[in-house]
Amino acid sequence: MTDPHLDGNALAGPLREIFAVDVTAATSRCAACGLSGAVAALHVYPNAPGMVARCPGCEEVVLRMVRTPDAAWLDLRGAVSLRIPM
């Protein structure tokens, strides 16, 4: 019996569509308190080694992004989901 999964290359098309959008128009749901709201309404702390976006309800971290000379690190573990209008 074979496990019916594909490799990650199958994500290329669907994710290319998502990562081309303006994410600030998306709705995020906070993993800590469950509050849903526009990404544009998150509290962003830019004076740090990276961008830190926090929930306006509970101030927990929803999204972090660090830009290095050759990469971008995106951490979304503080978000249950992003609802992206298409």
Place this chain on the structure above:
Amino acid sequence: MGIVTPGFRGRPRSSGPELPPGQYLTEDFPVLSAGPTPRVPMDRWEFVITTETSREHRWTWDDLMALPSETPTVDIHCVTKWSKLGTTWQGVSLDTLMSDVDTAADYAFVHSYGGYTTNLPLADLLDGQAWVAFKFDGEDLHPEHGGPARLLVPHLYFWKSAKWVRGIQLRFDDEPGFWETAGYHDYGDPWREQRYQGD
């Protein structure tokens, strides 16, 4: 009789103090903040060292103040590329805080009021290299700069010197902290320019 001529010997003064690679000198003290400044009532403040066997060593603010403190003058280097030289602090050495702590751990996971974390080898906290600092420039440490107390580990990039320090968990494994899970280096030696993972 001899006449002292300043600047006649040695390196020309214009060469300036030596900075780690990629750093520039600043005279002010930039505030970096990844979140709101936590306010901790002093009667509820505590600092806890937890060993790998879950043994807890706790200090209240009064306990900390009762310990012998030191006044290190050190250079600090932020990964956002500013360096500040000859900063003066007052704090309790980690050697003092660790003197009764029995541990075989190799790593320290530092956590702060407000949720910040960072990691470093335990050896980098010992032998006169680190303090829990509560004064800067002779004044109580301002909350924006990590008051009432912050970790001070000046030989590593300044994100390791956790503001609003609350405790240290001693571990056998190296658990990455807030910036270390988002692309920053696990060790962060400014002289080897270890800014990001892979540097």
